Amino acid sequence: xxxxVCISHVPDTTAKINFTADxxxxxxxxxxxxxxxxxxxxxxxxxxxxxxHGGTITVINVGLAETEPTLRKALAIGADKAVRIxxxxxxxxxxxxxLKNHIKANSYDLIICGQESIDxxxxxxxxxxxxxxxxxxxxxxxxxxxxxNTALATSEIDGGHATFQANLPMIIGGKKGLVEEKDLRxxxxxxxxxxxxxxLELVEPSIIDGTTNALHFEKPAPKAAVKMVEAGNVEELxxxxxxxxxxx
Amino acid sequence: MSVLxxxxxxxxxxKKASFEATSYxxxxxxxxxxxxxxxxxxxxxxSALHSYGADHVLQIILAKTGMGIAEQLGTLCSDVDGVVVAxxxxxxxxxxxxxxxxxxxxSTNTISLPLSIAPIExxxxxxxxxxxxxxxxxxxxxxxxxxxxxxxxxxxxxxGETSAKxxxxxxxxxxxxxxxxSGKVALPEADAVVSAGRGLKSPDNWGMIEELANxxxxxxxxxxxxxxxxxxxxxxxxxxxxxxxxxxxxxxxGISGAIQHLxxxxxxxxxxxxxTDPEAPFFKAADYGxxxxxxxxxxxxxxxxxxxxxxS
Ligand SMILES: Cc1cc2nc3c(=O)[nH]c(=O)nc-3n(C[C@H](O)[C@H](O)[C@H](O)COP(=O)(O)OP(=O)(O)OC[C@H]3O[C@@H](n4cnc5c(N)ncnc54)[C@H](O)[C@@H]3O)c2cc1C
Ligand SMILES: Nc1ncnc2c1ncn2[C@@H]1O[C@H](COP(=O)(O)O)[C@@H](O)[C@H]1O
Numbered sequence: 001x002x003x004x005v006c007i008s009h010v011p012d013t014t015a016k017i018n019f020t021a022d023x024x025x026x027x028x029x030x031x032x033x034x035x036x037x038x039x040x041x042x043x044x045x046x047x048x049x050x051x052x053h054g055g056t057i058t059v060i061n062v063g064l065a066e067t068e069p070t071l072r073k074a075l076a077i078g079a080d081k082a083v084r085i086x087x088x089x090x091x092x093x094x095x096x097x098x099l100k101n102h103i104k105a106n107s108y109d110l111i112i113c114g115q116e117s118i119d120x121x122x123x124x125x126x127x128x129x130x131x132x133x134x135x136x137x138x139x140x141x142x143x144x145x146x147x148x149n150t151a152l153a154t155s156e157i158d159g160g161h162a163t164f165q166a167n168l169p170m171i172i173g174g175k176k177g178l179v180e181e182k183d184l185r186x187x188x189x190x191x192x193x194x195x196x197x198x199x200l201e202l203v204e205p206s207i208i209d210g211t212t213n214a215l216h217f218e219k220p221a222p223k224a225a226v227k228m229v230e231a232g233n234v235e236e237l238x239x240x241x242x243x244x245x246x247x248x
Numbered sequence: 249m250s251v252l253x254x255x256x257x258x259x260x261x262x263k264k265a266s267f268e269a270t271s272y273x274x275x276x277x278x279x280x281x282x283x284x285x286x287x288x289x290x291x292x293x294x295s296a297l298h299s300y301g302a303d304h305v306l307q308i309i310l311a312k313t314g315m316g317i318a319e320q321l322g323t324l325c326s327d328v329d330g331v332v333v334a335x336x337x338x339x340x341x342x343x344x345x346x347x348x349x350x351x352x353x354x355s356t357n358t359i360s361l362p363l364s365i366a367p368i369e370x371x372x373x374x375x376x377x378x379x380x381x382x383x384x385x386x387x388x389x390x391x392x393x394x395x396x397x398x399x400x401x402x403x404x405x406x407x408g409e410t411s412a413k414x415x416x417x418x419x420x421x422x423x424x425x426x427x428x429x430s431g432k433v434a435l436p437e438a439d440a441v442v443s444a445g446r447g448l449k450s451p452d453n454w455g456m457i458e459e460l461a462n463x464x465x466x467x468x469x470x471x472x473x474x475x476x477x478x479x480x481x482x483x484x485x486x487x488x489x490x491x492x493x494x495x496x497x498x499x500x501x502g503i504s505g506a507i508q509h510l511x512x513x514x515x516x517x518x519x520x521x522x523x524t525d526p527e528a529p530f531f532k533a534a535d536y537g538x539x540x541x542x543x544x545x546x547x548x549x550x551x552x553x554x555x556x557x558x559x560s
Contacts, residue, residue: 092347093354131344159434219380228536
């Protein structure tokens with residue numbers, strides 16, 4: 001089974017987010033970048049599938065050279081090879097088109113994305129790739145079993161779950177549930193050593209125009225100071241929620 | 249020309265987010281001096297949509313999956329100025345798939361009406377609510393997917409036309425099973441959320457949390473470790489790596505307020521925190537706080553709310 005895991009390279013969840021003085025971009029100073037947490041679940045799922053069915057795991061990122069440590073980490077966790085498409089990930093459409101071109105030129109049985117990148121919170125790329133390639137797509141995928149050429153994929157839907165049966169190849173936008181947190185693989189010494197010699201292929205991009213532009217970033221307005229209410233006086237809380245916050 | 253809005257049905261009626269989407273479309277259409285076409289499932293009575301701004305309701309037999317519906321909408325977009333989709337679970341597949349099929353330019357996670365229409369600019373949440381991005385949609389078909397509850401619903405009458413049409417869309421896969429908890433408020437569009445963390449100490453203690461949620465008509469949620477240890481289902485996990493919520497009221501009980509938790513809930517309009525530890529970081533993100541033991545405070549709060557509801 002040939003599996004492609006799409007990896008985005010994002011600020012660590014504990015990062016303090018600041019923007020450049022002109023407000024045009026994220027200020028990367030002091031920010032540590034990691035494998036997008038949703039993609040970590042996908043990568044571990046790919047390893048489980050490979051262990052059960054055999055095959056190869058390729059990880060891919062659309063990004064500049066700064067994302068290579070993230071791809072190397074994915075190799076250390078257990079992917080067999082990595083591909084970096086050397087383009088600025090301008091917007092989701094440009095990323096999706098680059099991924100589509102790569103997928104068309106190679107044959108994958110399964111394409112695993114994360115539900116969302118925690119940087120720009122797009123939730124766009126996987127559904128776009130699926131639509132461009134007319135492939136079955138399970139978003140918010142929390143369960144996946146593969147039998148021969150068919151997949152059973154469970155998606156979170158509002159208020160519950162839905163399970164789909166699809167023929168491979170298919171695409172998922174995965175999240176926790178695909179594998180459990182405790183099963184997430186982390187790199188060990190042997191993995192780190194072997195990652196150095198695993199192939200990391202550099203692909204030059206097609207020239208693709210995006211359809212959106214980020215104009216400006218700002219931080220949300222700071223909260224006013226918290227109002228404390230005595231534990232013995234919950235009636236006061238009810239009053240404030242009703243009269244002041246108009247929340248009940 | 250027109251603004252097309254996708255209207256999701258739910259149990260024979262519409263989702264609240266669908267009315268919000270329709271009224272979003274109407275306000276956008278008014279800025280452009282054009283009409284709203286609401287596309288909906290043929291099995292649902294459309295009349296309610298007209299009071300939220302639908303000028304024309306187009307009833308089609310909806311495909312069963314987001315991919316199929318996106319293809320259907322795509323065939324209806326040849327003469328359209330823009331599309332609105334609510335950011336529900338289904339909408340989160342439809343909007344990007346439609347953008348890919350029709351070379352659209354898409355803003356997801358949108359939290360404002362259009363700030364301008366030539367070019368179209370909107371604000372959207374980024375960096376898990378740690379940032380707000382202003383984005384310009386400069387492709388052929390602008391598509392806006394907004395965060396449910398972030399815009400609000402306005403009643404604006406639209407013209408009362410309705411028609412039906414046949415449009416096909418390929419689902420590409422088959423649904424084999426659907427499990428939806430009936431009667432429960434769905435988290436992403438809940439007006440109020442009661443959420444509890446490891447401070448509750450055992451899954452047996454959730455009775456009072458559910459009671460509080462019942463009084464408020466709220467959805468229940470939890471912190472990540474609580475779902476990781478299996479006290480509550482994964483579908484209740486909120487935060488940066490869980491469901492993101494922005495209700496009017498978020499009550500956090502026995503949750504410390506780690507940065508990853510706050511990232512998914514800080515967009516809530518009013519935040520109440522109950523915690524035994526006065527130094528809990530959550531108080532810094534709260535509007536109202538009580539330092540106290542949940543096991544004493546919550547039953548009293550339930551009583552006080554019942555009394556308040558009975559009196560009003
Ligand atoms: C990559 C990554 C992603 C993450 N994503 C998320 C996420 O999406 N969502 C999330 O929630 N977390 C997430 N976390 C975990 C997060 O860092 C915290 O560990 C978690 O939110 C803590 O959960 P808690 O507040 O329930 O538990 P604790 O931190 O153990 O806090 C329990 C709180 O309860 C209080 N308490 C104890 N007894 C009582 C009582 N009787 N009455 C009232 N209060 C009491 C305590 O004072 C304490 O503040 C993530 C972590 C990582 C590394
Ligand atoms: N630049 C990128 N390179 C490779 N994969 C990406 C990239 N951006 C997004 N993805 C994939 O698409 C998923 C959803 O991302 P997004 O649409 O940006 O929220 C991520 O979890 C990744 O699997």
